[in-house]
Ligand SMILES: O=C([O-])CC(=O)C(=O)O
């Protein structure tokens with residue numbers, strides 16, 4: 001058997017751990033309270049979709065939102081990783097979308113129910129190709145952007161994160177052991193908005209990477 005290649009980490013069936021409300025401007029636009037600790041939720045590996053395949057609107061939602069996020073790919077697993085060692089556990093990055101059925105999420109929030117239907121459906125995690133660590137020397141200070149049909153909707157810098165990447169790796173690994181191939185979505189800046197069938201999404205990280213996805217409505 002040949003060694004697995006981290007550049008296809010999404011095929012490994014590992015965890016996708018998402019951080020919510022990590023940018024104050026996005027917390028404000030959705031009228032949420034600023035968190036005092038990271039807010040975590042999960043997506044299953046079946047949520048992954050790569051370029052060339054469409055994002056599918058879940059049949060039960062009529063308000064699917066894009067959230068552009070920096071994804072951190074774990075290269076070396078660990079439990080209770082210290083903040084000072086955290087970056088040694090990173091293999092690289094991926095540009096990610098945390099696709100969110102906002103109508104369902106609002107309903108779940110009002111009923112005190114978990115966000116699974118809003119966040120974890122098939123194709124809820126579009127990702128770019130793997131970005132080796134060296135290509136983003138300072139992940140705490142890069143600009144992420146997203147356009148819908150050529151219109152700029154999101155443009156935010158990771159320097160605005162409330163909880164830094166080393167803090168998140170340390171915090172998460174005390175609760176959930178991190179493994180090689182896991183992905184951490186670090187939260188979205190402001191500008192989230194609805195997408196429709198046939199929309200074309202383009203997103204990028206400065207001059208490092210861009211990615212393109214089409215939206216299709218899922219058949220019932
Ligand atoms: O659904 C939300 O607004 C929480 C979230 O994922 C984020 O802030 O990135």
Ligand SMILES: [Mg+2]
Pocket residue numbers: 018019020067069098187188
């Ligand atoms: Mg998000």
